Amino acid sequence: MSVKQHTLAPNTxxxxxxxxxxxxxxxxxxxxxxxxHGNEPASISAAQALARKFQHRELLLSRGKLIIVPLVNQRAxxxxxxxxxxxxxxxxxxxxxxAGHPLSGALFALAKRHRPSWxxxxxxxxxxxQHNPRRVGQTLMVSHGTRAAITAQRIVRTMxxxxxxxxxxxxxxxxxxxxxxxxAVQQLxxxxxxxVETCWSLDFTVRVKYQQKIVRHFLKAAGMMD
Ligand SMILES: [Zn+2]
Numbered sequence: 001m002s003v004k005q006h007t008l009a010p011n012t013x014x015x016x017x018x019x020x021x022x023x024x025x026x027x028x029x030x031x032x033x034x035x036x037h038g039n040e041p042a043s044i045s046a047a048q049a050l051a052r053k054f055q056h057r058e059l060l061l062s063r064g065k066l067i068i069v070p071l072v073n074q075r076a077x078x079x080x081x082x083x084x085x086x087x088x089x090x091x092x093x094x095x096x097x098x099a100g101h102p103l104s105g106a107l108f109a110l111a112k113r114h115r116p117s118w119x120x121x122x123x124x125x126x127x128x129x130q131h132n133p134r135r136v137g138q139t140l141m142v143s144h145g146t147r148a149a150i151t152a153q154r155i156v157r158t159m160x161x162x163x164x165x166x167x168x169x170x171x172x173x174x175x176x177x178x179x180x181x182x183x184a185v186q187q188l189x190x191x192x193x194x195x196v197e198t199c200w201s202l203d204f205t206v207r208v209k210y211q212q213k214i215v216r217h218f219l220k221a222a223g224m225m226d
Contacts, residue, residue: 003055008069009106018069018110019051027064028222031116031191032215033107034069036087036123036181038076042198043122046211047071064224067114072107089177091184104181111185118148118222119191121182122211124198129171136173137199140214141182144174148192155217159210168202194218 004020034040034047047070053059054066076083090100091108099105111119127135140156142149153172160169175195177183186193196214198207219225 001054001057001061003051008072008110009103012102012106014074014103014106016069016071016074018067019054021051021054021061021066021068023061023063023065023224025063027062027224028118029065029067029114029116030118030120030219030222030224031067031111031114031185032069032120032122033072033181034122035071035073035077036107036121037082038073038078039080039082040122040124042204042207043124043196043211044071044077045204046208046215047122049208050212050215059225061219061224062226064222065114066219066224067110067116069107069110073103088181089179091179091181092188093178093184095188100179107181108184111181111189111191115189116185116191118218119182119185119193120215120218121180121193121195122215123195124200124207126200128167128199128201129173130167130169133171135199136175136197137201138168138170138210139173139197140170141173141175141195141197142193143176143183143186146186146192148186148194149174151192151218151221152194155214155221158217159214168199168206
């Protein structure tokens with residue numbers, strides 16, 4: 001297994017590190033992205049911790065290639081803001097259209113170059129989906145009828161078996177919104193794509209733990225971790 005650090009959008013104000021973890025055995029390409037919104041610290045921290053664990057060989061990739069971009073929007077993160085414009089509305093809508101921002105353009109180009117068959121976009125949100133079905137905190141978001149939806153449903157069930165506080169349990173949500181990174185990689189690159197949302201009202205460490213657990217369940221489902 002090798003772990004290499006690279007820079008996304010180098011020599012621009014948006015430069016940010018990403019990691020390519022390669023197993024010696026061939027297998028799927030899996031991409032994890034976090035910090036498209038700057039004010040979602042647990043998802044960013046989880047992605048950074050995962051990259052670190054692979055660097056230190058505390059986690060091993062049994063096959064394939066894993067790409068982690070732990071903090072896409074450095075500027076928004078420094079300002080503790082979602083980001084202006086909302087980067088997650090600027091990804092290409094169609095094969096013929098361009099990204100509406102240099103950073104989403106660079107991220108989509110990275111995905112296009114590696115052609116992931118799996119894609120996780122880690123986020124955080126306000127409100128518990130168990131209390132209010134319109135809220136997206138503690139959800140996995142997918143598009144209806146996709147292969148990703150089948151895996152996500154199974155992972156929601158697995159996660160919920162280990163969560164004793166009922167309001168902390170996850171729900172699956174079907175949502176289509178043009179301009180999100182999930183929709184772009186799903187529609188234009190054919191990836192199985194899922195958005196992960198933890199809820200801001202939970203303890204930070206609990207959210208980080210849930211985010212990491214969910215990622216590991218997906219990596220196992222892809223046959224890339226034992
Ligand atoms: Zn978000």
